[in-house]
Amino acid sequence: MLEGILSGVSVAAQPINLLMVMVGCFAGTFIGMLPGLGPISAIALMIPITYGFDPATGLILMAGVYYGAIFGGSTSSILINAPGVAGTVATSFDGYPLAKQGHAGKALAIAAYSSFSGGTIAAVFLLIAAPALAQVSLSFQSTDYFALMVLGLTAVAAFAGKGNLVKALLMTILGLMLSTVGTDQAQGVPRFTMGRLDLIDGISFLLLAMATFALSEALSAVLKPKSKEDQARELEAQKNLGSMKLSREEVREMAPVVGRSSILGFFIGVLPGAGATIASFLAYGVEQRLAGPTKGKLFGKGSIRGLSAPETANNAACSGSFVPLLTLGIPGSGTTAIMLGALLSYGIQPGPRLFIDNPEVFWSVIISMYIGNVVLLILNLPLIPYIARVLALPTAVLVPYILFFSLIGVYFVSFNTFDIHLMVLFAIGALALRLMDFPMAPMLLGFILGGMMEENLRRALIISNDSWAFLWERPLTASILAIAILILFVPILAPQLGKLKRKADENAAEGG
Amino acid sequence: MIKTLKRALLGTAAAAMLAGGAYTAAQADHHVVSELHFLIPGGAGGGWDGTARGTGEALTGAGLLESASYENMSGGGGGVAIAHLIETADQQAGTLMVNSTPIVIRSLQGVFPQSFRDLTPIAGTIGDYAAFVVNTESDIQSMEELIAAYNADPTAVGIAGGSVAGGMDHLVAALVMQAAGASPTDVKYIPYDAGGDAMAGLLSGEAQALSTGFSEAVEMARQGQVRILCVTALEPVAASPDTPTCDAAGAPGAQFVNWRGFFGAPGLDPALSQAYQNKLAAMYDTPEWAEVRDRNGWVEIFNPGDEFTGFLEEQEQIIGDLMRELGFL
Numbered sequence A: 001m002l003e004g005i006l007s008g009v010s011v012a013a014q015p016i017n018l019l020m021v022m023v024g025c026f027a028g029t030f031i032g033m034l035p036g037l038g039p040i041s042a043i044a045l046m047i048p049i050t051y052g053f054d055p056a057t058g059l060i061l062m063a064g065v066y067y068g069a070i071f072g073g074s075t076s077s078i079l080i081n082a083p084g085v086a087g088t089v090a091t092s093f094d095g096y097p098l099a100k101q102g103h104a105g106k107a108l109a110i111a112a113y114s115s116f117s118g119g120t121i122a123a124v125f126l127l128i129a130a131p132a133l134a135q136v137s138l139s140f141q142s143t144d145y146f147a148l149m150v151l152g153l154t155a156v157a158a159f160a161g162k163g164n165l166v167k168a169l170l171m172t173i174l175g176l177m178l179s180t181v182g183t184d185q186a187q188g189v190p191r192f193t194m195g196r197l198d199l200i201d202g203i204s205f206l207l208l209a210m211a212t213f214a215l216s217e218a219l220s221a222v223l224k225p226k227s228k229e230d231q232a233r234e235l236e237a238q239k240n241l242g243s244m245k246l247s248r249e250e251v252r253e254m255a256p257v258v259g260r261s262s263i264l265g266f267f268i269g270v271l272p273g274a275g276a277t278i279a280s281f282l283a284y285g286v287e288q289r290l291a292g293p294t295k296g297k298l299f300g301k302g303s304i305r306g307l308s309a310p311e312t313a314n315n316a317a318c319s320g321s322f323v324p325l326l327t328l329g330i331p332g333s334g335t336t337a338i339m340l341g342a343l344l345s346y347g348i349q350p351g352p353r354l355f356i357d358n359p360e361v362f363w364s365v366i367i368s369m370y371i372g373n374v375v376l377l378i379l380n381l382p383l384i385p386y387i388a389r390v391l392a393l394p395t396a397v398l399v400p401y402i403l404f405f406s407l408i409g410v411y412f413v414s415f416n417t418f419d420i421h422l423m424v425l426f427a428i429g430a431l432a433l434r435l436m437d438f439p440m441a442p443m444l445l446g447f448i449l450g451g452m453m454e455e456n457l458r459r460a461l462i463i464s465n466d467s468w469a470f471l472w473e474r475p476l477t478a479s480i481l482a483i484a485i486l487i488l489f490v491p492i493l494a495p496q497l498g499k500l501k502r503k504a505d506e507n508a509a510e511g512g
Numbered sequence B: 001m002i003k004t005l006k007r008a009l010l011g012t013a014a015a016a017m018l019a020g021g022a023y024t025a026a027q028a029d030h031h032v033v034s035e036l037h038f039l040i041p042g043g044a045g046g047g048w049d050g051t052a053r054g055t056g057e058a059l060t061g062a063g064l065l066e067s068a069s070y071e072n073m074s075g076g077g078g079g080v081a082i083a084h085l086i087e088t089a090d091q092q093a094g095t096l097m098v099n100s101t102p103i104v105i106r107s108l109q110g111v112f113p114q115s116f117r118d119l120t121p122i123a124g125t126i127g128d129y130a131a132f133v134v135n136t137e138s139d140i141q142s143m144e145e146l147i148a149a150y151n152a153d154p155t156a157v158g159i160a161g162g163s164v165a166g167g168m169d170h171l172v173a174a175l176v177m178q179a180a181g182a183s184p185t186d187v188k189y190i191p192y193d194a195g196g197d198a199m200a201g202l203l204s205g206e207a208q209a210l211s212t213g214f215s216e217a218v219e220m221a222r223q224g225q226v227r228i229l230c231v232t233a234l235e236p237v238a239a240s241p242d243t244p245t246c247d248a249a250g251a252p253g254a255q256f257v258n259w260r261g262f263f264g265a266p267g268l269d270p271a272l273s274q275a276y277q278n279k280l281a282a283m284y285d286t287p288e289w290a291e292v293r294d295r296n297g298w299v300e301i302f303n304p305g306d307e308f309t310g311f312l313e314e315q316e317q318i319i320g321d322l323m324r325e326l327g328f329l
Helices: A002-012 A016-034 A039-050 A055-080 A084-138 A142-158 A164-180 A205-223 A228-236 A247-269 A276-291 A292-297 A304-320 A323-329 A333-343 A352-357 A357-390 A397-414 A415-435 A439-464 A477-512 B002-030 B047-062 B076-087 B102-109 B142-153 B166-179 B195-203 B216-223 B268-281 B287-296 B303-327
Strands: B033-042 B066-072 B094-100 B120-135 B160-161 B188-191 B209-213 B228-230 B257-264 B299-304
Touching: A002 A016, A002 A055, A002 A357, A002 A477, A016 A039, A016 A055, A016 A357, A039 A055, A039 A228, A039 A333, A055 A084, A055 A205, A055 A304, A055 A357, A084 A205, A084 A247, A084 A276, A084 A304, A084 A323, A084 A352, A084 A357, A084 A439, A084 B195, A142 A164, A142 A276, A142 A439, A142 A477, A164 A439, A205 A397, A205 A415, A205 A439, A247 A276, A247 A304, A247 A323, A276 A292, A276 A439, A304 A323, A323 A333, A323 A352, A323 A357, A323 B195, A352 A357, A357 B047, A397 A415, A439 B188, A477 B268, B002 B268, B033 B047, B033 B076, B047 B066, B047 B094, B047 B120, B047 B257, B047 B268, B047 B287, B076 B094, B076 B102, B094 B102, B120 B142, B120 B166, B120 B195, B120 B216, B120 B268, B120 B303, B142 B228, B160 B166, B160 B195, B166 B188, B166 B209, B166 B303, B195 B209, B195 B216, B195 B228, B209 B216, B216 B228, B257 B268, B257 B299, B268 B299, B268 B303, B299 B303
Parallel strands: B033 B066, B033 B094, B160 B188, B160 B209
Antiparallel strands: B094 B257, B120 B209, B120 B228, B120 B257, B120 B299
């Protein structure tokens, strides 16, 4: 194994390969920064360029593009609330408020450090345990995925925003409802498409995220002009825009979050049916609960933990998704599906035999992914102060730019003008809801979990011939559901239990 | 910067208009095809995208075309692009749209109101057979055993696939069971989002068999994870000569090809259609095509002009009958 790792490193350290990974990181960061374009588009654009290359060189270039695009996506999430990729939607929950408070440089640095740490810890897991983990990724059946999505939904309380749980729940239900638009997989019939061809494939998550975040945010900036005091405060804040300094306490606060989120993200990533988006939402929910009442309240308002958790988890999940890809040949996400295509075009067929027949290929893929991660950190940290200056642009320039790039970004994915109309419609709806203080994040959570929850439940029911017994008969499913129930009821029951206990103590004291 | 951007955009738009005007005029007059525009009904990175771009790459690389351009237009399971090609037919003489078996299935289902009859079929160029696979550790050793298990209790044999209920993988499963003399309506089909997810479902043990593309199945079998029970060709296939055909393994007459091919705009000048067919026919002998084909693992199934139309009509008939029987129509 050590030999494999060393040979992987020596290949990656060749000058041509180092040059390629740098080129890839730059190109990837640039593409990823355009709202709507993420690693899938970036790699799809790069594949034809790499055909003539040596496989190792091609892979290293793509690794650079991959990590670059993920980082670029975080950048647009943080600076203009326009997530470039589904996996970085949760990044904007706290990253954007931090940037608005004048800490854009710091927020970008936290994102870069968190991604890097998440990637590093996950790469270590991958090196040690990839072949063994192959079995884990196959132990999950549809019923377990269903339970996992239910568990994910309990995270909704973390997104309650201004403390209004009812509004958060209403928005979750709206998200669940929107997720039912499109072709019903189990019956093959279109639902709620209103006879429109364009809705047959359902609503794209990215479109919804861009409309409800980037567009409605930009529009509300126009509707609510800043007061003089605000402007003065912003000018003051802009002086520190590029500062990336983290205090020692902040680092100490981040460290355990990064550790936990890496592990969580990696294991979610290993499951072929979950992926980076779910991982980032779950990590955000978990950290909000662990942060305690005072720190937890800061979530959604610029919490360092709230930014660090999803950023770490989504990168760790990306590394985790290489487990089923490399050991089983099963792509667990859109990005790994396109990576599979790239590997195949080099004549590399991932699967259980890859590790046995061509261990050097196996290691060089993992090492080159990791090199991409390292080079990205080295290249991008010095650029952060300049990128952060975007926010110093006057609103009259920045808002049209955001509107333009958000619309273009979504259009470039589907090339369907209907999507632009739909986006504008959603943006106006979201703007109205925002003005009434309805939070948008629970809707996205409901939307992404709803679709997967329904699919897995319907599938589980077909498999069990319409019996619901799997909910309690399958140990893994039952355990996950039990955790979900505990999470839901402990906060409600805990004070009651405390009261009961206090009463019991008093009685005991009186009796004694 | 804004100025530069604006200039760049205007420049691109002007160039696109010029190019568009130039090739339609040139081609309609002389039938000398030197440029082609590929319309791709799905997003970047999908199967249609790969087919169109690979074909364009081979044609230009071999010098059969001077240049090829590509346009992705997704939505409605391909219906948006079909509607666009029909609406703008008079400007689309230089356009080829890529499509595959789902154009037949989806128009039967009524996903979109048009069918291949509203277009000009040019040629089927590549294809893939379907296959049935089981987990290597499964008790089921052969297609005969799968059919026997199915006949004994269809609710105990879950068959996974990477498309919706009533989609291609489901129809292939029903088609083969019907040929085996079993009831096609009892197939317990388990739908997944994509072929990869369906494979994960099979390996996790929640499905007993998987209906999938043959070339994908061959790769997985080579890795030792799955056993191929049969392939939906009538003759053994060179890529895996030991795999029995479904026809010989208990489902007599069962055959299915998932083709990919090209369509022109409705009312395309027959001479121009012939010129496109000739271009595609000439492509097969070039080393550039061989490279693209091998890189993607494609199987050549050339089916030009009227033959292609006849094939489509036959496929529509067979699939339509099956869908009616299954209650999807």
